[in-house]
Amino acid sequence: MAVADPDSPDASSLWMKLPVHEVLLLVGGLLMLLVLLYTMEAPRSGSFLSPPLVAIAGALLLWPVHNNAAARALLLSGGVLLFIWAITRTSTILIPFVAVYLLAYLLHPIVTRLDRKYRIPRWVSSMVVTTLVVGLFITTVVIIAPNIVEQIDRLSRQTLGALEALRGWLATSPVVAELEGAGVIERETLIRELTDFVQQQTRRLPSAAEEVLASVGSVLGIITVLALIPVILFYTLKDYPSIRDSLVGLFPTTNGRRDYIVEAGSIVGNYLRGQLLIGLISAVNVAVALALFGVPFWLLIALLTGVLNFVPRLGAIVSMVLGGCVALVFGGWMDALIVLIVILAQQLLEQSVLTPKILSYQMGLHPVLIVFALLAFGTFMGVFGLLIAVPATAILVTIYRAWREELTLELNEYGASRR
Structure with a gap:
């Protein structure tokens, strides 16, 4: 006792x-x-x-x-x-600064390489990288954005047209009549619900465009933000080492060091840079292949493939399903087959060439842990959780390893003192 x-x-x-x-x-x-x-x-x-x-x-x-x-x-x-x-x-004010810092975080290795290898002053390399980013953004807005808007508008209108055709088929199909006779469905109720849905979506299209314009804000605000972002990006790139050290200094230490923050940042940075590059290559490859075969909405399917590439394993499956359905509904079974073959070929290229070459580092995560992280983050945070599942898990695993090493050291010291 x-x-x-x-x-x-x-x-x-x-x-x-x-x-x-x-x-x-x-x-x-x-x-x-x-x-x-x-x-x-x-x-x-x-x-x-x-x-x-x-x-x-x-x-x-x-x-x-x-x-x-x-x-x-x-x-x-x-x-x-x-x-x-x-x-x-202050989230509205902080969003541009957070976005610029994330962009500087991803572009920092390029500026550092120009500074160390080619002896280019950091302010000059920062100015060059900022100019290239602004030029790429302007090119995207001028060339690609109008095509994206046009395809989205055409897809929405063709979808409403397909729903109208489905309503006519329901009204005259003998199959639906047999199902109604068997008591499985009610034709009038189904047609009425489909009609209400089409009317709601038809009224929503103009209002959605007005809401987007209203949410963007005034023209003066847009010009101000667009003018400030290059300036903020230049100074963030130029002074990135000191800004990074100041932010790292805010985190608690482990045994007097902050190695776990540096290691976690390195893992997440390599992962994001590699995934961005692989996603861009995937989108370009799929877009070129589908455009050559004349698949409808080839640009939207390619963008979907590139964005979903951030979700390991599951992204390719979702891209094939959604892209195949769009091609099947608005094209035909041959277009759907082409979409499946192109995305599957891109996945084979990614797994055999792109991932080993670009993501040459080791994430240190078991495949089962990655699948579990995707399911867990997706359950609690939706699509955003799927996007951050792998890097967030890498950070948690890194912090756990640092804590375990520190605990091991303390236990060893305790055991030595007991002898």
Whole structure:
């Protein structure tokens, strides 16, 4: 039977030893944390209370007892909540900066290689890379974007036309009459629901275009953002090492080091760069092949293949199914067969040549773990979860390995001290 140490203080004795004013301050800090949660959850226009004011008041209230562990926990909790609230409120402003930093993160090796191998000053290489990115963006908008919009508009209208033809077939088909006679379906109900659906979609097409134009914002805002992005990208590329080191310094250390952050960043960076390049090659190959065979909506099918290439294994299957269905409905069985053959050939090329050459590094993830990560992230986060499943899993595995190595070191030291 274990005997309690009389010298070890318990929680009740610690609270009893605290002065009354410190207890009151801690209770007040807890109440301010609850008020902070309330103001974040139910904001009211015109209200004097706001999360920053509540957070400041709570910090001032707890500052006299900030050396207390409970006070530090309340301050940390409030700080995290306020940070999340600020990120949520400023998400519209932060999106361009986050996108530019991600782009600089992907292009940083090119600038570094030009600087180290060819002795080009970093500001010059950053200017060259920024100019190339802006030129590629303008070319995409001028040449490819109109074709994409035209094919999307044609696909939507042909889809509505196919639904109209399906409604006429339902009204005259003897097969449907036999099924109705057997009590399997009700012809009138099915036709009425299909008619309502077609009418809703027909009214939605013009309104969808108006919503897109309204969501884009004013022309002045668009010009301002487009003018700022190249400038932000240039300075981010030029000063990327110092910006990266500052961000890495925000993460906690493991045994006094942050190697796990560097390793995880390297894994994710290599994965994203490789997948972007492979996706671009896949989209170009599929687009050229389908255009040569005259498959309808070849550009949309190629873009779908390139985007879904970010989802390992499952992306190719979804591309073949969706692309084959589009080609079958708006072309014929021969077009659908061509789509399946082209995407399958692209997958064979990717697995045998592109992936070994471009993704020459080892992700260090077992195939079963990758499939599980895809299913888990897809269940909780949808399509976005499928896109980030593999890099996020790589980061988690890297952090776990760093923690396990640190735990192993601590256990070894403990075992040596016990001898």
